Amino acid sequence: MDYIHVKDMEFYGYHGVLAAETAIGQRFRVSITLAVDLHQAGETDELEYTVNYAEVYMICKEIVEGEPYKLIEAVAEQIATRILATYEGRVKGLRVEMIKPDPPIPGHYREVSVELTRGEFQ
Template sequence: MDYIHVRDMQFYGYHGVLIEETRLGQRFRATVSLAVNIEEAGKTDDLNKTVSYVGVYELCKEIIEGTPYKLIEAVAETIATRILADYEGQVFGCRVEIIKPDPPIPGHYKEVAVEITRGQFV
């Protein structure tokens, strides 16, 4: 199994339960890892034999900057579901991490995050 990683993408969205989150919005970071077979792409240097990083970035941007969800769990699930559907036959599994670096929670912590794995990801 081979992997493509698109790490630490940064977006601004309006996901959350608290009114401050849905009204003011906040930064989100996302990392997506794809389980793929890119051996032929490596041997042939053919872009058509791999998954477009641009396409994955644009898909994440559309979802994170689009329709608000209450939970980042739902954001991650939507991204994973779309990747597996849009790249069926190319992506066998994916791992999605969504990070809220500044949630409106009192206290001292670096960030909150969820990470999900869907499909075949060894």
């Protein structure tokens, strides 16, 4: 299996359980790994045989900067669902990591994140 990685995309959204999160908003980072057969794209040098990662970026941007969700799990699920539907048959599987670098919880840590995997991965 071949993979396309789009790492550390950064967006500003209004997701969270606390009122302050939905009022003020915060930064979110998203990393995506797509399982795709890239053999034909490599041989032909044609975009039609791969996944346009500029479009993947825009899907992530629309979802993260769009409708607020309480849970980052829900945001990650929306991203996975949309990418799989958009590239049905081409994307065999994907991994979405949704990162909340500054959650409003006390303590010292770098970030919190969820990671979900859908479809085929080796």
